[in-house]
Amino acid sequence: MSAKRTVDVAIGTSGLDEQGRPRRAPLTVNEGGAVTTLEPPPALEDALELEGEHMLINIGPQHPATHGVLRLVLELDGETVVRCIPHIGYLHCGFEKIGEYRQYNQVIPWTDREDYLNSIGNNVAFALGAERLFGIEITPRCTVLRVIAMELSRIISHLVWLGTTCIDIGAFTPFLWAFEQRERVYELLERWVGARLTTSATRVGGMAADIPAGWMDQLQHFIKTFPKTVDEIDRVLTTNGIWVGRTVGLGVMSPDEAVNYGLSGPMLRASGVAFDVRRDFPYLDYETYDFEVPVGTHGDVYDRYLVRMEELRQSTRILAQAAARLPEGPVDSDDHRVVLPPKSKAMSDMESMIHHFKQVMEGPRPPLGESYVAVESPKGEKGYYMVSDGTAKPVRWRIRPPSFLNLSAIGKMVEGHMLSDVIAINASIDIVMGEIDR
């Protein structure tokens, strides 16, 4: 099992490629359609032979390349990392504790704030967990709307990852393209739920709002035009000599290691394990959508990039299918133990009034029990584990944070690499400290 691999690199000209499309990669590698062969990083034993004094370098907690308040203490031998000690907790806010003092619907705004690049996806995940705990079914329209929400949020998260990673590695242009598209998704979300970042879009048993008139046309336009940007970024980066040179062979995790370390999402799939919660433990009828689960074969930073790029395309595919099948009908469940009855009925119908009163004064109460519902967030397996003792507030609300587990392997991944590669490896994990520290 060698980490060595070869990637064909395009000769950068500022002209047009074979299809006549502008190739925006003005970078040269070798004359004549060259191939780069990357040397594997020096083995640890060789590096230790130098017998130099080890140096301790502190990165963070306030550093642009750590993507949040992460602190890495690196023990260096020259420029080679011998050991990495991560420190987290600078953003610890006690979400899980606060959740124990809130009713289920009141927890949803907190889910926005943990993985804030995937806020609408977290809303959906929490609502799914709470609905399992309450034992209610959601309407077909709500199911499809939630799929649209989850895939839009995957696109946002991957675009931010792409943009910031490009900046870390030294490419600025794809960052602008990615953020331009992200802005379009935020416009869609803004029209739907009124907020861009902290959406709080779901309620237990339904959604905060149905989509407004004309929204689907805007979504269709996005679905049609978005893949062009992905292709553009693909053309600029995938065969770019600098990009390949700074990503190939770094932070390699074998499939066994990746599974054993509890990695999930693109991190796990880049290592060649085709585990996708949407496919293997489906929710929201994902088994009825036609999409591929991209996997890598080398488990390095470059493969993680390829996997995420492909996931952007697959998300667009799922969005198109969801948009085509969106049924008419109510969005909210008609189970008025949990979902508020319409105001007009609450003022005229005795039973509805009782439901309204009980929900507003006490909050909906799930039966005794517990549920662990996992979804495929852009970072990996995001699980919400909720335990109810029959009162209106959860006894325990546990977030299973995918980037927490992914980050815990960083010590293993950066060992033996150069200091500058630590930034690329750290970027490839796609961490959001809000989710890691909660």
Added chain:
Amino acid sequence: MSASWSVVLPGSAAPDAPAPATPKQVPNRGGPANPSADALRARFQGGVARVEVIWGETTVYVDRTRLFDIVQWLHDDPSQRYDYLSDVTAVEYRDPEQPIEVVWHLRSLPYRRFLRVKVELPRDGKTPLEVPSVWSVYKGADWLERECYDMFGIRFVGHPDLRRILMWEQYHEGFPLRKDFPLRGRFSRAEQLQQALAANPEARYSMEELTVAQAFEDLPEAMRARLKSGERTGE
């Protein structure tokens, strides 16, 4: 481009199993249990206290002393292959009589199974808040167990480096997710701020980090003496 390793497909060990589907109309109690529960019962008899199926998810309550063997067997046995540790956490109920539960969520990717394993720690004053660490089976348990220790004070025996992870190492107000811990902390906001300002930032470096790079010798004399004596707070 040469492939380094072949792709691992979940569900490969049970090709005849029905395709996974979104669970619908799940009953509160009962329903088909995960077949691993029966296998565990047959293998560990007394080690398995009871099995419950809640909302379609199988929970196996196991004996604290047998936990490590059970998890290792689940991981290694070719008929189980629970190779993925999803989560380690704990639950404390509002009723102080009820035991504290430590919860492991395991996945078997080859069989596409999901199993919840629980250990109950009764609060009779005799049972220590201790469970065996599964770090030697799943490396992913490292931070999960540290977090559980940090938040609940449950000690994972056999963990190589059981330090606080989200709270700082000198934190001594207790364990935040315990029910006897007030939502706003033990001290007033003003007091918390004062403590933060009075704290010595040098003390935020752990002993381990200072010794790795021989940086310890370069520290001021007073600080070295303090660290050597084991005092880490600097307060």
